[in-house]
Amino acid sequence: MRVQIIFLKTIRQKLSFMYICVCKGVTERDIREAVRQGAVRMRDLRSCLGVTGQCGTCACYAKSALDKALLQELPQQTVVSPS
Numbered sequence: 001m002r003v004q005i006i007f008l009k010t011i012r013q014k015l016s017f018m019y020i021c022v023c024k025g026v027t028e029r030d031i032r033e034a035v036r037q038g039a040v041r042m043r044d045l046r047s048c049l050g051v052t053g054q055c056g057t058c059a060c061y062a063k064s065a066l067d068k069a070l071l072q073e074l075p076q077q078t079v080v081s082p083s
């Protein structure tokens, strides 16, 4: 049981380091931190982290990560996230 819990924690930590934007080296954790600092829109992520600033391949993944972070980090507030 204890081994399973440690394994799950390790997997969870690795997932939080998953790269969202390879060009700028932005991880899901970076996006969560940006949301904690006040980012609520894609343009906020672009200006503070550079997401989608080069090839743009990460746009849909970044949007998903942003929405997920908003739900996790700001559960008490009503959040309207324009595209």
Ligand code: FES
Pocket (backbone or CB within 6 Å): 020, 021, 022, 023, 024, 051, 052, 053, 054, 055, 056, 057, 058, 059
């Ligand atoms: S992967 Fe994000 S700009 Fe290229």
